Amino acid sequence: MSQIQLNAxxxxxRVKVMKQxxxxxxxxxxxxxxxxxxxxxxxHHCQQRGxxxxxxxxxxxxxxxxxxxxxxxxxxxxxxxxxxxxNTVEELDFVDPGKRITKRLAxxxxxxxxxxxxxxxxxxxxxxxxxxxxxS
Numbered sequence: 001m002s003q004i005q006l007n008a009x010x011x012x013x014r015v016k017v018m019k020q021x022x023x024x025x026x027x028x029x030x031x032x033x034x035x036x037x038x039x040x041x042x043x044h045h046c047q048q049r050g051x052x053x054x055x056x057x058x059x060x061x062x063x064x065x066x067x068x069x070x071x072x073x074x075x076x077x078x079x080x081x082x083x084x085x086x087n088t089v090e091e092l093d094f095v096d097p098g099k100r101i102t103k104r105l106a107x108x109x110x111x112x113x114x115x116x117x118x119x120x121x122x123x124x125x126x127x128x129x130x131x132x133x134x135x136s
Contacts, residue, residue: 012033012093012094013093013094014035014036014039014092014093015033015034015035015036015075015092016033016034016035016036017031017032017033018032018033018034019031019032022066022069027069027070028070028071028072029069029071029072030071030072031071031072031073031074032073032076033073033074033075034075034076035076035077035078035090041053041078041080041090041091042090042091043080043082043084043085043088043090043091044088044089044090044091044092044097045084045085045088046082046084046085047091048082048083048084048085051080051081051083051088051090052080052081053078053079053080053081054078054079054080054081054087055078055079056076056077056078056079057076057077057078057079058074058075058077059074059075059100060072060073060074060075061073061099061100061101061102062100062101062102062105062127063101063102063104064102064104064105064108065125070126073102075092075095077090077092078090101127105125109121109127112124112125
């Protein structure tokens with residue numbers, strides 16, 4: 001495992017990079033990202049700040065590759081009790097609720113769809129089902 005600092009590539013709002021690793025053999029960057037407790041959660045429906053925290057969850061999300069390495073983000077997120085919307089997921093500016101890829105990866109793939117076939121994009125991005133990674 002390498003000790004390269006990758007935080008500059010992951011300058012997301014209202015979250016903190018807690019752990020990062022780079023496995024040279026697997027060509028895999030793994031990062032653990034949790035909500036920054038200095039900020040109140042924001043409802044992703046109505047953008048109301050200060051919603052109360054209902055529960056904590058974690059999910060795996062793919063991001064753009066770092067050079068030639070796949071990038072996997074383990075994101076801790078909160079379900080909040082919004083006074084307007086009820087229980088909902090907090091707003092994270094880099095990934096939509098329930099999605100398994102970041103917004104910037106989705107934009108990149110959309111761009112590639114204009115110039116490549118789906119098969120070529122799958123090979124380039126390593127997003128096929130056979131490439132799923134487990135959390136270690």
